[in-house]
Amino acid sequence: MPHPALASPDTLRDALAQTAYLADDGLATVTWLAHALQRPLLLEGEPGTGKTALAEAMAQLMGVPLIRLQCYEGIEASQALYDWDFPRQILHLRAVEALAGEAREGQVAELEAELFDERFLQARPVLQALREAPCVLLIDEIDRADDEFEAFLLEVLSTWSVSIPELGLVAASTPPFVVLTSNRTRELHDALKRRCLYHWIEHPGLDRELEIVHARLPEVQEELAREVVTLVQQLRADETMVKPPGVAETLDWARALTALGQSRLDPEVAAATMGAAVKYREDAERVRVALDRMLTR
Amino acid sequence: MTQVEGWSPGQALGGFARACRAAGLPVSADRERTFLQACAATGLGDRARVYWAGRATLTAGPADLEPYDRVFTGWFGGRPMQAVSRDEPPAPTAVQASLDEPSGEGEPGSEDDLVRVAASAQEVLRHRDIAGLAPADRAALRRQFGTLRLRHPTRPARRHTRSRRGEVDGRATVRAHLRNLGEPTRIRLRDKTIRRRRVILLVDVSGSMGSYADSLLRLAHTVVQESPHTTEVFSIGTRLTHLTRALRERDPDRALLAAGETVPDWSGGTRLGEAIDVFLRRWGRRGMARGAVVVVLSDGWERQSPELLGEQLRRLRSLAHRVIWANPHRGKEGYAPVQAGIVAVLPHVDDFVAGHSLAAFQEILDRVASA
Numbered sequence: 001m002p003h004p005a006l007a008s009p010d011t012l013r014d015a016l017a018q019t020a021y022l023a024d025d026g027l028a029t030v031t032w033l034a035h036a037l038q039r040p041l042l043l044e045g046e047p048g049t050g051k052t053a054l055a056e057a058m059a060q061l062m063g064v065p066l067i068r069l070q071c072y073e074g075i076e077a078s079q080a081l082y083d084w085d086f087p088r089q090i091l092h093l094r095a096v097e098a099l100a101g102e103a104r105e106g107q108v109a110e111l112e113a114e115l116f117d118e119r120f121l122q123a124r125p126v127l128q129a130l131r132e133a134p135c136v137l138l139i140d141e142i143d144r145a146d147d148e149f150e151a152f153l154l155e156v157l158s159t160w161s162v163s164i165p166e167l168g169l170v171a172a173s174t175p176p177f178v179v180l181t182s183n184r185t186r187e188l189h190d191a192l193k194r195r196c197l198y199h200w201i202e203h204p205g206l207d208r209e210l211e212i213v214h215a216r217l218p219e220v221q222e223e224l225a226r227e228v229v230t231l232v233q234q235l236r237a238d239e240t241m242v243k244p245p246g247v248a249e250t251l252d253w254a255r256a257l258t259a260l261g262q263s264r265l266d267p268e269v270a271a272a273t274m275g276a277a278v279k280y281r282e283d284a285e286r287v288r289v290a291l292d293r294m295l296t297r
Numbered sequence: 298m299t300q301v302e303g304w305s306p307g308q309a310l311g312g313f314a315r316a317c318r319a320a321g322l323p324v325s326a327d328r329e330r331t332f333l334q335a336c337a338a339t340g341l342g343d344r345a346r347v348y349w350a351g352r353a354t355l356t357a358g359p360a361d362l363e364p365y366d367r368v369f370t371g372w373f374g375g376r377p378m379q380a381v382s383r384d385e386p387p388a389p390t391a392v393q394a395s396l397d398e399p400s401g402e403g404e405p406g407s408e409d410d411l412v413r414v415a416a417s418a419q420e421v422l423r424h425r426d427i428a429g430l431a432p433a434d435r436a437a438l439r440r441q442f443g444t445l446r447l448r449h450p451t452r453p454a455r456r457h458t459r460s461r462r463g464e465v466d467g468r469a470t471v472r473a474h475l476r477n478l479g480e481p482t483r484i485r486l487r488d489k490t491i492r493r494r495r496v497i498l499l500v501d502v503s504g505s506m507g508s509y510a511d512s513l514l515r516l517a518h519t520v521v522q523e524s525p526h527t528t529e530v531f532s533i534g535t536r537l538t539h540l541t542r543a544l545r546e547r548d549p550d551r552a553l554l555a556a557g558e559t560v561p562d563w564s565g566g567t568r569l570g571e572a573i574d575v576f577l578r579r580w581g582r583r584g585m586a587r588g589a590v591v592v593v594l595s596d597g598w599e600r601q602s603p604e605l606l607g608e609q610l611r612r613l614r615s616l617a618h619r620v621i622w623a624n625p626h627r628g629k630e631g632y633a634p635v636q637a638g639i640v641a642v643l644p645h646v647d648d649f650v651a652g653h654s655l656a657a658f659q660e661i662l663d664r665v666a667s668a
Contacts, residue, residue: 009339009346029339029349036338037331044358047583074454074492086467093474112475144584146492147526185584186495186529187541190357194328197335197353200362242578 005061006035020215021050021057022208030199031058040157040178042142042193045201047183048246055138055179062177068138069125071145077152080126081162089115116166126156127164133172136179143182147189154192204247206233212247213254220254227265227294228254232277234290242280252276267295306341307333313372317355320364324355344373360539445516445659447523448666450590452618454492463488493527494590494618496520496665499576501569501595502560503534509625509653511553513594516658518544518552520665529585533572533595534562537579569595569638570605577612586616590668592661594623594652599638607641614645619668623652623661 005015012035013028023031031054034041043051059066069080092115129137139153156162157178161171180196182188204212206229213225229250236244245253253276262269274287304312314332318324335350348369356365459469469485476482498517502510517530521544530540543555573593577586591613599606614620622642627634627650634643643649648664651657 025345026349026352029346030353033335033338033350033353037334039331074456076456084468084471086471089471090467090474093471115471115475183583184358185580185587187358190323193323193357194325194331197331198356198358199353200356200359243582 003062006032008032015061016054016057017215019057019060021053022204022212022215023054024204024208027054027199027201030197034197035177037197038175040180040196042180042182042188042196042198043201044182044184044198046203046244046246048248049201049203050247051179051181051201052138052140053248055136055181058177058179059136062134062136064135064177065132066136066138067125067129067132067176068140070140071142071149073144073146075145075149077149079124080149080152081124082127082164083122083124084116085120085122089120092120118167121167126153127162127170129176129178130156130160130162130170130172133174133176135176137176139178139180141183142180142192143185143188150189150192154189154195157192157195203236203244206230209233209247209250213250216251217254217258220258221263224257224263224265225254228257231265231287231290231294234294235278235283235287238286238290241278241286242282243278245277249277265291265295267291306336310336310347313351313368314355316368316372317351317365320368322355322361322364322368323357328354344375347373445519445655445662447520447662449524449527450494450496450618450666450668451491452494452588453489456490456492457487458490460486460488462486493524494588494668495585496524496528497581497586497589497591497617498528498530499573499591499593499595500530500532500540501534501593502532502562503598505596505598506625509594512658513652514540514544514553514556515549516594516661518549518556520662521545522547529580531572531576531580532556532560532562533569533576533593534560535568535572536562537572537575538562539580568601569597569599570602570609573606573609573613577609577616581613581616586613588618589616590619590621590665591617592621592623592665593642593646594625594661596624596626597622597636597638597642599636599641603637603641606638607645610642610645614647619647620645621648621650621661621664621668622646623650623657625651625653625657627651627653 005011009025009029009032012032013023013025016023016028016031031041033039043054045051055068056066093111096111096114123131125137129135142150142153145153159171160175161169163169203209209229209232210225213220213229217225232245232250232253235241238244253273256273256276257265257269260269260273270291271288274284278284278287310333311329314324314329332351332354335354336347339346339350341347351369352362352365356362457463457466459466463486466485466487469487470482473482473485498520500510500513500517502514506513514532517528517540521528521530521541525545528541530544532538532540538560540556540559543559544552546552546555580586597606610620624634624639634640634649647668650660650664652661
């Protein structure tokens with residue numbers, strides 16, 4: 001029984017908007033396709049363009065849990081799949097020993113079955129997702145993981161199942177909706193890209209970003225939202241920025257200014273709260289220049 | 298729909314996928330199949346749907362979007378779907394000032410006669426014909442590059458393997474206890490494994506480096522072949538070009554050909570500072586340069602602004618594990634690092650080495666290995 005919001009790309013776009021995630025037609029179409037074809041969705045784009053937020057919005061509208069796996073350099077399959085609770089296993093062994101006295105030869109298998117039982121299994125995100133499907137599995141910043149990990153993921157995402165030596169095969173009854181995000185710190189393997197549907201997310205234009213601010217932060221004054229968004233758009237157009245602010249930064253900044261009771265962009269307060277939007281010393285100077293330009297018009 | 302009247306939908310879509318492949322997009326058979334499935338799911342009534350279905354299935358990166366749009370418009374007619382700004386930085390406007398040939402430097406025939414004469418030092422964005430190498434030279438080069446020894450630098454990883462020292466390995470210990478019927482045995486230990494460190498080569502292909510660019514790219518090819526997944530290569534000249542994919546081609550001559558077709562600014566002017574700035578912004582700071590060994594292969598002949606170059610090197614070094622600068626002219630008689638560009642970068646490099654001969658290349662590789 002598919003969710004009514006997933007009937008077509010258009011209904012999905014509207015349903016996402018209900019959760020205050022404003023997707024353009026392209027993103028809505030690709031997301032809908034990923035669901036229809038049961039393929040993972042691979043999102044690339046600048047930081048702060050809403051890659052992670054899409055997974056959150058999808059979980060919200062489908063009414064299913066969101067399971068998140070944050071990748072990092074050196075992440076192993078065991079951290080993504082499962083681990084055994086060793087201290088408890090050892091305690092259990094000691095307890096059995098204390099109660100039973102001398103263990104006999106034939107009991108090893110029995111003991112082993114007890115030890116490698118559901119009780120001692122610690123499911124990690126990927127295994128959780130396979131078991132709890134339907135759900136949304138977010139694999140964040142896959143580009144930070146290593147090649148081996150990518151190969152492992154490819155296997156899971158192709159078969160929607162994983163084999164645990166001590167327990168047997170765990171297969172998802174319905175495939176989870178998988179979103180992978182990448183910041184392009186390295187090229188992903190083509191095999192993984194081929195398995196996924198690929199979408200490059202752009203920074204939104206001025207009008208859409210303004211809509212996003214209103215949708216996410218209804219408490220922000222119209223005038224303030226317009227000024228913040230205009231300024232951020234200008235900063236993004238500036239090729240020399242070390243790190244141009246993303247939508248996430250726009251929202252943080254608007255939130256900070258509103259928390260201070262601002263309804264207009266005041267140069268003093270803007271300069272004081274700039275840290276919400278720009279995170280590099282070299283950029284702060286550029287923001288000051290842009291502020292002066294904007295407020296002296 | 299212009300081109301596709303009288304065709305079956307399958308023919309039209311399949312043809313479009315093949316047209317994308319012809320335009321250089323990574324369209325494999327299974328990608329084509331996924332594209333057809335996607336179109337079947339969205340329906341063919343809506344041009345935009347087909348556009349997005351194709352973009353999600355036939356492209357693999359921001360660089361593919363521009364050719365994709367071109368092919369789509371050409372194949373299905375109509376207006377371009379959308380004029381979005383791309384991640385690619387706009388091409389810098391051409392500098393009109395001509396680049397003086399550095400006199401007495403890089404003279405052909407002085408060092409090794411494998412290299413070809415540098416092209417004019419005009420800022421010209423054109424393709425250079427690598428295929429024009431004489432067969433004898435090519436064979437000699439190949440033999441010589443085969444003699445380079447390369448050990449990839451390593452770093453401790455977060456993975457663990459059994460070892461004689463390190464931390465307690467719970468899994469192995471429990472297993473050992475079990476084998477002993479629950480009787481405690483020796484505690485098993487595990488320690489961190491070793492992984493390869495990322496190596497990044499920034500190869501200067503501007504006019505003043507013309508007589509070395511071929512050999513440097515062959516050197517890069519050697520490194521890429523050794524560790525295809527932990528090496529990244531970029532050319533720097535008037536702009537930055539990502540060459541790793543081209544150099545993964547096993548055959549060195551074909552790889553160089555592919556690289557030559559990728560690089561738009563052979564023998565152009567030099568804007569090292571800007572190119573490294575773009576590298577840091579688009580790749581380096583996001584993680585690629587973090588903890589990596591970065592080798593800049595350039596004479597530092599910066600025409601624009603040595604201060605900018607110095608500043609970029611400072612940023613690069615704050616990310617990288619080690620920065621090695623290889624200058625082909627350093628190995629020559631009477632060389633002194635007095636050029637403004639080199640003076641600006643010297644405080645920010647860990648190693649300043651030569652790079653003019655095969656022996657010098659070996660030294661660069663040794664430095665990389667011990668980094």
